Amino acid sequence: MPAAAQSQATPENAPYAPFKIGEGLYYVGAADYASYLLTTKAGLIVIDGGDQATGRQVVANIRRLGFDPSAVKVLVNTHQHFDHAAGLAELKSAAPGARLYVSAADAPIVEAGGKGDPYLKGPAYEYAPTKVDVILKDQQTVSLGGVTLTANITPGHTKGCTTWTFPVTVAGKVRQALVHCSSSVLPGYRLVAPETYPGMAADYEKSHRFWLNAPCEVFLASHARFIDLDRKKKALDAGKLDAFVDPAGCKAYYQASYKSFRSALEKQQAAAR
Numbered sequence: 606m607p608a609a610a611q612s613q614a615t616p617e618n619a620p621y622a623p624f625k626i627g628e629g630l631y632y633v634g635a636a637d638y639a640s641y642l643l644t645t646k647a648g649l650i651v652i653d654g655g656d657q658a659t660g661r662q663v664v665a666n667i668r669r670l671g672f673d674p675s676a677v678k679v680l681v682n683t684h685q686h687f688d689h690a691a692g693l694a695e696l697k698s699a700a701p702g703a704r705l706y707v708s709a710a711d712a713p714i715v716e717a718g719g720k721g722d723p724y725l726k727g728p729a730y731e732y733a734p735t736k737v738d739v740i741l742k743d744q745q746t747v748s749l750g751g752v753t754l755t756a757n758i759t760p761g762h763t764k765g766c767t768t769w770t771f772p773v774t775v776a777g778k779v780r781q782a783l784v785h786c787s788s789s790v791l792p793g794y795r796l797v798a799p800e801t802y803p804g805m806a807a808d809y810e811k812s813h814r815f816w817l818n819a820p821c822e823v824f825l826a827s828h829a830r831f832i833d834l835d836r837k838k839k840a841l842d843a844g845k846l847d848a849f850v851d852p853a854g855c856k857a858y859y860q861a862s863y864k865s866f867r868s869a870l871e872k873q874q875a876a877a878r
């Protein structure tokens with residue numbers, strides 16, 4: 606049975622009015638569980654499904670924006686945790702022609718409905734299993750109707766965590782968009798032996814090197830709170846058309862995130878001595 610927690614209303618999956626971020630790019634997620642829509646001349650692309658309740662909202666939001674959810678051809682995911690992957694099943698049933706692309710390390714867990722995660726165990730984290738159609742390698746691209754997304758595998762938070770990058774036109778200028786997977790070190794994660802999964806700390810280290818140097822002008826993420834979405838949406842509504850163009854905010858976020866990873870690691874190393 607899917608977790609009861611996922612059908613419950615929470616502040617994270619509260620409905621949020623969909624809106625345009627750039628040319629052919631829309632926010633269609635919930636208050637915190639993020640989801641993005643890309644429109645192309647060959648159909649629609651959706652990044653992340655949120656939890657189950659969010660998944661239903663994403664379908665409704667696509668319709669509310671005037672698009673047909675059954676035109677979704679490509680579904681991609683940042684990572685296999687329920688708050689980003691449970692809603693994929695809702696999207697697949699609304700768009701039977703959609704193909705789901707997931708990284709090699711996260712795909713088996715999506716296909717098992719959240720079972721097999723090394724840390725989040727139990728019914729609260731499980732969801733409807735969803736078939737993965739294409740397994741992604743690092744730097745693999747996914748293209749539809751002239752839009753190309755790059756899958757940057759940035760492991761740590763999950764073994765197959767994927768940060769997506771793609772160009773998008775905002776306020777008349779082509780910008781590099783980045784959808785951050787997650788760099789959070791969950792409270793019980795072990796970064797020293799025995800690690801939550803073998804190689805976890807080294808994976809975080811490697812991913813932070815990517816993030817600290819990644820082209821990131823339009824800073825997006827799997828959680829709205831990572832990017833201060835509310836504040837940017839208010840600025841957008843007040844007429845700042847490039848409110849989501851925030852390379853400095855992206856850099857600052859990654860610098861702070863790296864610092865907090867290092868301090869968690871050092872604390873655990875000290876405790877293990």
Ligand SMILES: [Zn+2]
Nearest residue numbers: 684686762787
């Ligand atoms: Zn997560």
